[in-house]
Every structure is written in C-alpha cells, then in structure tokens.
Amino acid sequence: MIKRNHMMTSKSVRKALLGLATVSVLALPLLAHPAQASGGAATPHTQNWSFAGVFGRFDKAQLKRGLQVYREVCSACHGLKRVAFRTLAEPGGPEMSIEAVKALAKEYEVQDGPDDEGEMYTRTALLSDYFPSPYPNDNAARASNNGALPPDLSIITKARGYLRGFPNWFFDLFTGYQETGVDYLYALLTGYEEEAPEGFVLNDGMNFNHYFSGNQIAMPAPLSDEGVEYADGTKATVKQMAKDVSAFLMWTAEPTLEQRKRIGFQVILFILLFAGMMYFTTKRLWRGVKH
DSSP states (O other), X not given: OHHHHHHHHHHHXXXXXXXXXXXXXXXXXXXXXXXXXOSSOOOOOOOOOTTOSTTOOOOXXXXXXXXXXXXXXXXXXXXXXXXXXXXXXXXXXXXXXXXXXXXXXXXXXEEEOOOTTSOOEEEEOOTTSBOOOSSSSHHHHHHHTTTOOOOOOTTHHHHEEOOOOTTHXXXXXXXXXXXXXXXXXXXXXXOEESSOOTTOOOOTTOEEETTSGGGEESSOOOOOTTSSOOTTXXXXXXXXXHHHHHHHHHHHHXXXXXXXXXXXXXXXXXXXXXXXXXXXXXXXXXXXXXX
C-alpha cells in the first residue's frame, strides 16, 4: 500500500511539474517582451535579416551603410550614448580599421574635465569615448523639438517591439527569432504617409504613421530617396536606408550577438554530447541489475 501511494504521489508531482513547465513556456513571450506598439497601430511584417536565427550573422557592409545613415540623418536629433567609438573596429560589428575609426572620432568633440583650475573643457574624441549627444540635456532637446524628447538609439531595438501572436511566438522558441524590435523600427521608418487617411484627426505638429501608437508621431519622416550617397554605390532608397540603419541599431543594442550565438551553439552541443555519454554510462553501470 505504501509503495502504491508513493507511486501515485510521484505521478502527481510529475503532472504538477509538467503543468508548471507548460504554463511557464506559454507565459514566456509575455514576461520577456519589450514595450508594445498599440493604439490602432498596424502590426509590422517580419523582415529577412542576416542576423536572425540561431546561426545569424551581421552583414558588415550593411552595418557600415547603417552607420552612414545614422551619422548623416539620425544623429542630428538622436544620440548613441552607450556606444564607444572603439567598438566600431571590434569583431562582430562593422569591423572598420583602427585608422578609420580614429578619423571618425576626430570629427566629434566631447566634454572632459575638470582641468587643474576646476573648469570643464571640450576636446577631440578618442577611441575610448562614446558618441556624444546632439543636445547638452533633455530640456534643450525638448526645446528644439516642440516639446518632444528624441530617444537615445543605443538600445532602441530592444526597447521596442510587437506581439507576434500564436503560432508565430511558439515557432520562435525553436527558431530563435528575436528581431521584433528591429522589425518594428524598420516598419516605423517606412510607415509614414504624407496625408492622414480621410476622417482621421491629426493633431497640430504631428505626422501620420501606420506603425506608431495612435498613428501620430512628432518626428517627421526622416528618410527620403537619395537622402544619402552610399560610399559603396548602393542605391539609397527609403527602404534600403531604413533596413541598413535598423540593422546598425540592432548591432548597437547587442554588439556581442555573434559571440552569444556561437557560444550558445557550443554549449548546446556540449550538453547533447554530455547527455549521451551519461546515458550510455548509466546503462553500462546498471546493466544486469534488476529494478
């Protein structure tokens, strides 16, 4: 009787643990999801990114084009305060030469100090410095943008996203798709309309965007065809520039993405090999022993 009760208890525990695991998996997308687009906004479409999936890698040429778009278009209002110049030369990113990065850094001035007299001063940026903000403080940023505060773009692709819904999020658990933030950013940059739809009340100073919450955004459409002249000769359409700068901002948000995926694959491979060794070792040790 005791043995039977013990077996029944074990089965109950296993069922409870299985139920808990199921609930945890189902709740995972809700617990770990960034801020969502809502309020009438359209759902972004899944884009084909080179860095998506378990074995994804950044396209170095695309990252360099994205950096150019950021510098020539976005940097007028948005900062990259968490990105150091030196990272542009490190593996897994644009992988620019040290000389090129030094030359780029020299185009910026950063505040330093205090000096021997206790005064702050500006100097030419070094490799160890971070991209400076275009504004001295948030109040100055708001004053220059009709009260709107342009967000820092360092980790914007991790701070934004959208719900993919069932069954997409379930398949994402197995495919490793984590690009909802960069999908949203691309959709936002390409989702502007010159005129709001008929019957839509657009507030003064606002612009219509299909993918922004409430469909009203203070930022005017930042991209236009041939807005930049790519150094590699790529045709600078709005979609091309949006995709390039979105990919670049995915890298700024996760500069060690390639390293993480490589180590993750190695860990999974080790676990599989170790599990196989333990299985056959256990069978050999307990061979001939009655259970």
